[in-house]
Amino acid sequence: MTSETTALLASNTQQQRKTRDWWECSTVFLVFLINFLLQGSLFIVLAPRMQIYESILCQYHAPGNIGEVVPMNGDRCKDLDVQAELAFILGMEEFLTVFLSVLTIPYSLLADQYGWSSILSLSLCGIVLEMIWPFFICLFAGRVSLYWVLFAVAFEAIGGGIMVSVTMLQLILSLLVSQESRTRVFLYLVGSSFIATAIGQAVSTLLMNTNVWLPACLGCGLTLLALALSLLLDRTMVRRAADYSTNVNYREPRLSPSLNSRPARELCLVPLRTLQQNPQAVAILIATFTFPLGENSMVNIILLYISKRYGLSIAEANFLVAFSSIAKLFTYLVGIPSLGYVLKKYRGVTSFGRDRIIVQVEGILLLIGALCISLAPTVTLTFFGIIVSSSGMAIITILRSLVTDLVQPQDITIVYCLMSMVMRIGSGIAGPIFAWGFGFGMRLGQKWTNLPFLLAAIVFMAGTIVLSSIPKTPRLRTDEEPGPQGTNGE
Secondary structure, rough: OOHHHHHHHHHHHHHHHHHHHHHHHHHHHHHHHHHOOOOOOHHHHHHHHHHHHHHHHHHHOOOOOOOOOOOOOEEEHHHHHHHHHHHHHHHHHHHHHHHHHHHHHHHHHHHHHHHHHHHHHHOOOOOOOOHHHHHHHOOOOOOOOOOHHHHHHHHHHOEEEOOHHHHHHHOOOOOOHHHHHHHHHHHHHHEEEEEEEHHHHHHHHHHHHHOOOHHHHHHHHHHHHHHHOOOOOOOHHHHHHHOOOOOOOOOOOOOHHHHHOOHHHHOOOOHHHHHHHHHHHHHHHEEEEEEEOHHHHHHHHHHHHHHHHOOHHHHHHHHHHHHHHHHHHHHHHHHHHHHHHHHHHHHOOOHHHHHHHHHHHHHHHHHHHHHHHHOOOOHHHHEEEEEEEEOOOOOOHHHHHHHHHHOHHHHHHHHHHHHHHHHHHHHHHHHHHHHHHHHHHHHHHHHHHHHHHHHHHHHHHHHHHOOOOOOOHHHHHOOOOOOOOOOOOO
16 A cells, blocks of 8 residues: 555656646746747847838938939938938937836836736737837828837837836746746846847848848737737746746735835835835946947947948848847857856856856946947958947846845845836937937048947946946845855855
8 A cells, every 4th residue: 555655646746747847848938939039020120120211211301302212222321411310210219218118117016916927918019019100100101201100119108118028028937947047047038039139130131132121021920929929928827837836936926915005106116115125236227227228229320330331231231230149149158157157166156246247247348349349440340349249238137137136035026127117218318329429420520420339338337337336245035044154145
């Protein structure tokens, strides 16, 4: 009887393990797939949208070109007036997102109450509408002003936009992985984003040579597919995977009764109180504000800069920028793990100390890359600067991992969303600043078109200085017993 009971228990344990592994793997795979489709689609439509804008401005708005059909890579499309107007529109698209970035916090509170996967689906719905709107306006070029494309940002009110989507995906992953593997899994997630970005930019370039509208339609279709898949990632699936996980103790995301009963005005003070209770996170939030300048805003201005200064088409410039995604991927999958291994083996630093050193290295790479781009006399050296700068793009992911160890578990959702909000604000402010710098530089002369990258270098230098103030040891959690000296530190 004892042997039969033992065999039955062993069989049940094995079955539970298989079920647990299936739920964990399927949930993680779905998160990675949604992220892959979303990030790829965003970069598939980037260059085509810019090319369509340029063609419309050249054809309908450039002096002497009213009603005249101009080739998409015509020399007149590179005139000062057209390029300055194009930079202004692209910059304003980024800047207007600042006003809706405040929605990140309300949506984080709603996510705690209604579930991360529900808010993820809502934000993807808004992203789909936001992506389709500019192309819809471009179909009526000549009959409506191109400035109507700026109203696309209004759709971010539905779900909070890309930052909320990425935050929800990362929160779902943080639910399923251990502290030791969290940074690695986050790196893999962002690494998959870079693979998607590289593939998206390459596919976009190839399709643009046939018809500029093909990649536009493909990108919108992939975003719709990501939305459909997010509906599979429902709350039940996430809960079931967490229940079977051996890495974490699942707690249903829900606002505390005290928060639920408070008026909206008091809920607005929740982020401030969270920072008061977690002052260690302030330095990371400041750094998070400065370093996103290397993301979408800089990609836009790099495309304009290479196209204008070296006489390349936007499609050709987009192909060069695609290699930056390969550099990012190499950094995530090889560079950072190798540096972490060396620091752990030869310096004996903890995972927190390792991440702290890595973010400082990443900040320096961003600074050097921006300086290389701004001072490079040839397209080859400019390309080298893009690669160096791209190698520093992992900094935001590492900062997210660091802040997880600096705040209390119940504050992680709010702090993550605060990081997303300040990232969006930083990127949005960078848009018009880079656009102004590009336009002002063109008026000063060809050699001054690098002005946006000089401004970026100054900001990156300030951010690198801020990184030195990050605490050297993680915060001791309230549910942890004090350990020996050095347990949590370097």
